[in-house]
Amino acid sequence: xxxxxxxxxxxxxxxxxPVELARQxxxxxxxxxxxxxxxxxxAELYRWSVEIQALCRRHHAVFIVNDRVDIxxxxxxxxxxxxxxxxxxxxxxxLLGPDRIIGVSVSxxxxxxxxxxxxxxxxxxxxxxxxxxxxxxxxxxGPEAIxxxxxxxxxxVLAIGGITLQNAPDTLRCKASGIAVIRAxxxxxxxxxxxxxxxxxxxxxx
Amino acid sequence: xxxxxxxxxxEAPERAAVRPVAAASPSLKSMNMKNSSGQERRAPSPExxxxxxxxxxxxxxxxxxxxxxxxxxxxxxxxxxxxxxxxVQIREKQLDAAAMFRLCLAARQRTEGTRTLLxxxxxxxxxxxxxxxxxxxxxxxxxxxxxxxxxxxLLKGRSVHSLESARQTVQGGVxxxxxxxxxxxxxxxxxxxxxxxxxxxxxxRAVSIPVFAIGGINPDNAASCLEEGAYGIATLSLxxxxxxxxxxxxxxxxxxxx
Numbered sequence: 483x484x485x486x487x488x489x490x491x492x493x494x495x496x497x498x499x500p501v502e503l504a505r506q507x508x509x510x511x512x513x514x515x516x517x518x519x520x521x522x523x524x525a526e527l528y529r530w531s532v533e534i535q536a537l538c539r540r541h542h543a544v545f546i547v548n549d550r551v552d553i554x555x556x557x558x559x560x561x562x563x564x565x566x567x568x569x570x571x572x573x574x575x576x577l578l579g580p581d582r583i584i585g586v587s588v589s590x591x592x593x594x595x596x597x598x599x600x601x602x603x604x605x606x607x608x609x610x611x612x613x614x615x616x617x618x619x620x621x622x623x624g625p626e627a628i629x630x631x632x633x634x635x636x637x638x639v640l641a642i643g644g645i646t647l648q649n650a651p652d653t654l655r656c657k658a659s660g661i662a663v664i665r666a667x668x669x670x671x672x673x674x675x676x677x678x679x680x681x682x683x684x685x686x687x688x
Numbered sequence: 689x690x691x692x693x694x695x696x697x698x699e700a701p702e703r704a705a706v707r708p709v710a711a712a713s714p715s716l717k718s719m720n721m722k723n724s725s726g727q728e729r730r731a732p733s734p735e736x737x738x739x740x741x742x743x744x745x746x747x748x749x750x751x752x753x754x755x756x757x758x759x760x761x762x763x764x765x766x767x768x769x770x771x772x773x774x775x776v777q778i779r780e781k782q783l784d785a786a787a788m789f790r791l792c793l794a795a796r797q798r799t800e801g802t803r804t805l806l807x808x809x810x811x812x813x814x815x816x817x818x819x820x821x822x823x824x825x826x827x828x829x830x831x832x833x834x835x836x837x838x839x840x841x842l843l844k845g846r847s848v849h850s851l852e853s854a855r856q857t858v859q860g861g862v863x864x865x866x867x868x869x870x871x872x873x874x875x876x877x878x879x880x881x882x883x884x885x886x887x888x889x890x891x892x893r894a895v896s897i898p899v900f901a902i903g904g905i906n907p908d909n910a911a912s913c914l915e916e917g918a919y920g921i922a923t924l925s926l927x928x929x930x931x932x933x934x935x936x937x938x939x940x941x942x943x944x945x946x
Contacts (some may be wrong), residue, residue: 523826523828523829524810524825524826524828524829524830525827525828525829525830525831526828527830528830528831528834549785550811550813551813551817551838552811552812552813552814552830552835552838553830555813555835555836555837555838556830556831556834556835556836556838557834566786567784567785567786567787568784568785568786569785569786569789569813569814569817570786570789573789573817574813574817576817577813577816577817577838
C-alpha cells in the first residue's frame, strides 16, 4: 500500500552498496525503498532485492524495483518503478497482475494522465530542484510544477530531484504526496539521522 | 557420429516434424502457455505449441540502434529459410527496456507463422511481454528457478562456461545450455580462453538437456562439435554478413540434419 500521508522514499545510490543504506533509511522512517542500479547484474539485483524486501516487511514499508519487472516478481517485491525508457506500464501490469504497485516517472501533465490510463499507481515527478544524482540536461521544474501534475491525475505524486531538508516544505506546499531522495540520505554523514530528519519534517509540515 | 545416449540429440524428431506434436522432447514437457494465475498468454507461434528446439542458434549482433529504420536483426530474420527452423537470441544490451521491447515486438511480428523461435537475453519480463518463445540467461543473471510464474510460458536457456556451472544450471531447471567458448573468437574472449572440444564433450556427457556449442563455430568445425555430443551450434559473427547468410544456413542445415 502506498502511504496516505506524506512519506519518504529512499532510492538507492548507484555507486554505493544498497542494502545497508536501505536499512538505515528504514530505521530513520522511510516508507518506500526503490532499488535502482542500472549497472548491476540480474543476480546481484535479485540478491539485494530479497534482502531489502525482508527489511521492508519488518518496517512495514514498500519495496519497489526500478525497471526490472522480472527481478520484482522473482524477489516478491511490492512493485516496480518505470521510467519513460522502460517497459510500458500497461505491459508491466499484465505481468504483475492487479495487486502489485507500479510507479511511473513523468515529466509533464500529458505523461501523467497517460501513465494513469496505463495502470500506474503513483507517479514520480521531477527533477524539482538542481541535482547531481543523474545527468539531467533539462532545467529543474521547480516545486510549483507539481500542482500541474496533481491537476492532471488523481494519483499520488512523489517529488524527486535535489530535495533537501531545506526545500522539502516547498514540495509539500505544492501538494507533493511524498519525496524521493538519493543523496540526501546516501551521502549524509549519518544516513539514518538524515532520513529521520526528513520524516519528522514530513510529519510536522503536513 | 557420437551421440550421447539419453541426450536430446538422439531423441529429437525430424525437424520437418516441428509442428504440434504429442510427443514432446522431455525437457520441453513443462512448456505451457498459461502463467500460474491462469492468465492467458498468447502462444508466440500458434503452430509450435510444443516444439523441439532448432539446432541453429543465431545470436544477434549487439549493434542495434534505438528504433533504427535499418535493423540488422530484422534483416537477418527475414533471411531465415522457412524450411530450416532457427533459434534467434536477441542480445542487445545497449538498448533501454522500451526500445528492446519494441525490437522484440517487431521481431515477433516478422516471425509470425514461421518456425523461428525468439529468445531474449537476460530479460524474462520483456520476453514475456513481447510474446517471445523464451529467455536466455547468463551465469550473472537472475537464477532461472526464481523467475516463477513469469517463465511459465517461456523456454529457458543459460550460457555456462564450466562443467560445474552446467551441472548446477540443470538442477535449477532450464531447457538448454549454451557452452563455450569452444574455439577462439573475438566476441567471446571476455569469457575466458577457448575450452576446446574435449571440455565440450565432458559437458555434453554430464547433462541430459541440449547443449549448443558457441565460440568460433564455422561450417568447418560445426560437425566436430556435434560429434562431441553438442545438440546444435550458436553463433554471432558467422551470421552478421547477410549476403552470405542464406548460403551459410543451407550448408549448416545440411550438416545438422540428424
